[in-house]
Amino acid sequence: MKVKLSIKINELISLQKVTQKLYDLDFSVFDNNEKVAVSIGLHLADKFDVKLKTIRKKLDLFKADKPIRFTFDFYEAWALKKLCIELYGFGDNELTKLGIQNVINKLDRERC
Numbered sequence: 800m801k802v803k804l805s806i807k808i809n810e811l812i813s814l815q816k817v818t819q820k821l822y823d824l825d826f827s828v829f830d831n832n833e834k835v836a837v838s839i840g841l842h843l844a845d846k847f848d849v850k851l852k853t854i855r856k857k858l859d860l861f862k863a864d865k866p867i868r869f870t871f872d873f874y875e876a877w878a879l880k881k882l883c884i885e886l887y888g889f890g891d892n893e894l895t896k897l898g899i900q901n902v903i904n905k906l907d908r909e910r911c
Contacts, residue, residue: 802876802909805866806902808854813898814879815851817886818844839878876911 806814821840829837850867871879883903890896 800873802871804869810898813895815847836878840882880906880911
C-alpha cells in the first residue's frame, strides 16, 4: 500500500533538520521496536536530504510555492508519523515545529 504526500518546501526543510538528528542518537539503548523505527527514519532522512539538495540546486522564485510530492510505502509513512511525534521537541524554532506539525496532520488525513 502506498501513501502519497504533498509537502511544501518549509515542511521538507523541517523534516530534513529533525530526521538528521537521528544520526546523533545512541542506537544500542533502544528496544527492537524503536530500532525498527529509527532505521526506517534513517532511510527517510537520506531521502529527504537528497531531495532537498536537488531542490536547492535548481530552485527559483517561481517554483518555490510548488508542492513537493513523495510516495511512501505504508510502513515508511507510519514510521515517519511516529518519528515526527517523538522528535517534535527537537525542533530548533517555532517554524520547524510548525512544519513538523503540518506533516503530522497530513499523515493523519492519510490514516497512517
